[in-house]
Amino acid sequence: MNLFDPFVVCIITLVGLALFGLPIGHSMIAASILYLFLAGLDMGTAAEQLLNSMFTSYTMLAVPLFILAAEFMNSGSMTMRLLNFSNALVGRFRGGLAQVNVLQSLLFAGMSGSAIADAAGMGKVMMKLMTHNGKYTPSFAAALTAVVAVVAPILPPSIPMVIYALVSNVSIGYLFLAGIMPGLLITVSQMMLVGWSARRQNFPTEPPVPLRELPGLTLKAIPALMLPVVLILGLRGGMMTPTEAAAVAAGYALFVSMVVYRDVGLRQFYDSLQSAARTTTSIGMLIAAALVFNYVITVENIPSNINQFLLSFELSPLMFLLMVNVLLLLVGALLEGTTIILIVVPVLLPTAHALGIDPVHFGVVVVFNVMLGLVTPPYGMLLFVVKRVSGAPLGAILRDTVPFLLGLLGALVLITLVPDIPLLIPRLFGYSG
Template sequence: MNLTSPFALALGAIVALSLLGVPVGHAMIGGSVLYLYLKGMDMGAAAEQLLNGTYSSFLLLAIPLFILAAAIMSNGSILDRLLRFCNAIVGRFPGGLAQVNVLQSVVFASMSGSALADAAGSGKLMQEMMTREKKYTPEFAAALSAVSSVIGPILPPSIPLVLYALVSGTSIGYLFIGGVLPGLLLGGVQMGLIWWLAKRRNFPLEAPVRLREMPRITREAFPALMLPVVLLGCLYSGITTPTEAAGVAAAYALLISAALYGMRWSDFYDSLLASARMSISIGMLIAGALVFNYVITSENIPAALSRALGGLQLTPMAFLLLVNALLLLLGAFLEGSTIILVILPVLLPTATALGIDPVHFGVMAVLNIMIGLVTPPYGLLLFMMMKIADVPLGALLRETWPFLLVMVAALALVTAWPDFVLVLPRLAGYTG
């Protein structure tokens, strides 16, 4: 590539702006405008692509609605009830509180859809619980809170899968249900590793919950646990579109929080503020990606890459392995949403040409990108938990590596066995 070409200079501008601390979305818009200027094209095309992309996609409305539902359900009293429920289920097993950390991430997935939100909310609370009375070291608790947080975005509702549906045109309903088994697999391998570590390190056991208390604990958590049932029921019954289902989820979260869990007006106001901030952040990233994707299309990069990969005569499995290696590498440096919005659209034409199912490809890619959040040197969850737990990065990484290995093994299974992802969508009527 000519380093003085408009495209190369635009890429350099994006990297430079990002390194200076400019948000990635703004950096992509700035670099794209520079490209249009250097090419002598109408710079108003940037605004045109931004407006056309954001206002023509009804699916985009699902993102702030899912975020609002998560913010409402993150009310402290709801989290307490869910954690008591998780403790009642797995607290008695070896590494009891560590097992609870993983299970709560599976449960909290229905209220989050975002790994960073999971880590900042329930992950922070679990960090405090695990290190209380020195039951677990701060670095182990921080590593576990980081790796367990990546489970949420695989399970529905998943904001990364919504973004993939946006760039690929794949059914969000089938993507959601396709992520169920891989998400549960990720939780299962983490819990299995904790069991093994508990035997080696003599992790403490939690006091078993009495059987007669189980109905009360389950009853208190039941309304919150029903959120994914309500969401998926709306999607697969055909009653609502995905965006309308997100609205129903937000309304249900508000209803049970206000009527059953005593949510105050101040809590609701805080939820609105938190969801607005996160929605604006994601919205700017999407806007930047839409403009930069126009630049990529203008340079005919997808077609050129497709021809280059076609010349290699890769089999579908070889292509998936190459994609996994690329995404794991990029995930160590880039934010996940950027990869989904900028990199995956370039790879999708080749995947389609090779006959790779778009639901399988999307779930595999999102699983890979989520693992990147805990992959050094730039894993965002590592830095977040390092700050929350106040532990050195080196100590945190030592505790993270075993979990990374088992998660990559789970990714290998999902990559090599498409039916593991597709069995539930096909039962729901998917014909891909």
């Protein structure tokens, strides 16, 4: 390996800057510009790639609009209405509040599309409720909150799914549909593990909500629960493009919060716009940097070379998928999820296509792996989020995470081996894969 090769210098620069604390987006842009300089290419190409990719992509607009929809929902009382609805359904069972935590994550997923938003928002509320009066240890509450937050970006609407669609040219609507069965599988597996832990550690139940109150609580939660339904029907009915669906989601969330629930005023509206803008800027910088770095990878012909290398092993589709699982789990422990989808996945896609792997199934497997990286040390962003909120030692959180993490790995293996699980609902809506 020639250490003075422009691409090698680029990679060393990227890693070095990131290790010194520079945000990964800035590191990728700096390393890419250095590569263009050393390779004798026009450094203005970096700006050209950024502008052409960012400002000519209609699909890209879906990302800030879904973020805005989540902000509108979080600024009002939607989260507490979903919490009350979840408590009425499962709070009466052993480990009641823990079961509520799992169920509210499933319901809240349709509002946020982000695991971090789930854990930092509703997850924070759940951790406080679970640890009140010593019902649950802080480490257990934090571990459960981190793990169940993984479901948010798998169910629609999902920002990682949108970004995967951007790099793979796969239908966002079918990707959203493909996330439903895996999301339900994760929820069921985690609720079973909570029941097992509750019996083993004698966790308490919650006072049962009278059945006569359930219709009223359901009625109050229906406007929030309808968002994913509106999106899926609009996308699959051909009434909306993905970007239009994101705009409808933002408008629907604003209408429900301001008109139906009447708990969001002009001040909350302005705060939501500010928060959405900050989040969009952060993600936008990362996407822009990845697009520039992808140009470098294309110039070096990396995807084609890796494709030929992998095909030379005559891997079966199953062996390739298992290899991808291992690779993404390892990379996910070190890199942020959006970075992986934008940088690593385009390198793997040509081989997946050559082996005849369904792109929608592959997308679900990729996003699932990326989300697992959020609860896998040493990166494990979700672990650090819940540690900061709960104040529990990281070692104790990691110990309590293990059983739930094993449940997630089991669900991943099942989804990998049985493509019919994620593809069941898309096929009901006309998908031919």
